[in-house]
Amino acid sequence: MARLTSYGCSLVQTREDWLNDPTKPDCEQAMTKFLELKAEHLQLAYDQHQVVADLSVQIPSGRVTAIVGANACGKSTLLRGLARLLKPRGGVVYLDGHDIHRMPTKQVAKQLGLLPQTPTSPEGITVTDLVARGRYPHQSLFRQWTRADEEAVASAMSATEVLDLASRPVDELSGGQRQRVWIAMALAQDTAIMLLDEPTTFLDLAHQVEILDLLTDLNQQDGRTIVLVLHDLNHACRYSHHLIAMREGAIVAQGPPSTVITRDLVGEVFGLRCQVTPDPVSHTPMVIPIGRHMNASLDGLAFDTTVHVPTSSLEQRS
């Protein structure tokens, strides 16, 4: 993880920067995967309800970007907009310089993959079949299943360690296993950019870390661009190079987590009092919420321990 934080976090990395980066893994495939995703003056709405008003953003290529913000701040909507699932009311999303809505959707699917928040699987489908369906954009009527398809599915299942589950029905898997299978499917799609909407939400802590480690592997191995919507700020700080904080459909701050995440920003974005200290493991910012019952001074770490929640509430009850 230390390697991740020392990775250098310029806002937008140029192709040259990336190629000269000494920590860059040696992988030829990686260079062809360097694709740019950005939005200009994006307006997104559901029916009459405008969610994103006028948003411009550039996703750093070859990096992990985390989008954070309170519930209903428009982060999932932005992700859906970037993934061309939502037609913008105004503005343009550019993939590699082209208007994403004017590109053939199957063409986009070869370059940009997506994992929705709660995907549903067809009843009774097996793990291998599900992962293989990620190859759809690479197939056609006359090119049904090739060696390349098999290789992509095999390496996706190997990277996500779901080979032992290969012939199991997806319905029977645990939450953590299922999420790895979904990521394997997105991986089999073999895209330069992967967008994931809250991939850790329904998992326990160990499985959350497992998924985030896996995504870091994918980013490090071949410079894949990864965009995540995350709820856990500490995970976002640890695992992303670039962090986008949103509030009411607009970007409040963006940049490396170490400069973006401050006490004031968390207050502004989440309306939450907190302390920010360096994470003892990764040295990235760590957010410690205060809440109503802690009488903490906002300047230091001096907690007033005389007001202790469990005791007082017990006394009230008795």
Place this chain on the structure above:
Amino acid sequence: MTATAATRSGPQAIARARVIVSTVRSSARVRQLRVGLALTVALGVMFSISVSVGDFSIPLLDVVPAMLGLGDKGSVFVVHELRLPRALAGMMVGLAFGLSGAIFQSVARNPLASPDILGITAGASAAAVLAIVAGASFAVLALSAFGGAFLLSIAIYVLAYKRGVSSYRFVLVGIGLSSMAIALTHYMITRADIYEAAEANVWMIGSLNAVGWETIGPLTAVLAVFAPLALLLTGRLRALQFDDDMAKGLGVCVERSRLTLLLVGVALVAVGTAASGPIAFVAFLAPPIARRLTGAPLSLLPAALVGALIVLAADLVGRTAFSSTEIPVGIFTGLCGAPYFLWLLARANKRGLAQ
């Protein structure tokens, strides 16, 4: 961490993974192939039995020669004029219903969303009964049923459309419209004279009684166009079995593909209904049976074959079980389908409560 990442993506790991993937995939394919073959053989046998058994029995071995016009004149007449068109129509109607059911259930991602439950066959019935009451010819009746099925489908699509079509709205709107079509049908039957009412009743249960060579032509034509089209759209249908976002992410034009597939499904069920009446629960039952046999979440061809088997078997039993009268094919399929329908509802209810 990087070390394990390397071992997971090293050439040896990938080679091992490829072996596993291809083994799992080929064993699944072998099973599908076997099931497909077994179903085809079973259908051939059932077809021959259908042609062979009846008031005037023809030995099984003489069936194929008689179809080709060889053998004694009596057998050739019975086979050509009575049994063959009926068996052919039964088979093709079953193929159309099974295929249509599989398309509908996959597009709507709901085992309840078959065209008979959604009321598309009820729409056909209402239009057909209208034609019967109006004293129209059989050809007009068939056309009218075809039109009724389409009209009801359009109504479902328009009423269920809200930023795309969601599965639940689709099923609920369908069930609602189905009740309306049934009410309309009953109203017309109560107003009709007794002969027309009797004819309408038999038609509504679904029967192969009235089928002759003249129905075979249109059935063949529609099947020849739409069945291959359905098979060509299999890839898209597979992607649509996920949710809309996932399907779009995979590069499918969701609304356009869904509309095309539904159109194919409606055409198939409409032509089937026009030929034989709404044979209950075939479109509903065939796909899940096929899926259970093949173990694959989408089995279009097996679903069609199972549909044909169900119709031929039910018709055979209906023709021969009671010597005095013929029981319409729809009664037997209804008897078999209803318990499954109840089980599915009970299970859906339990799941809903669990969530």
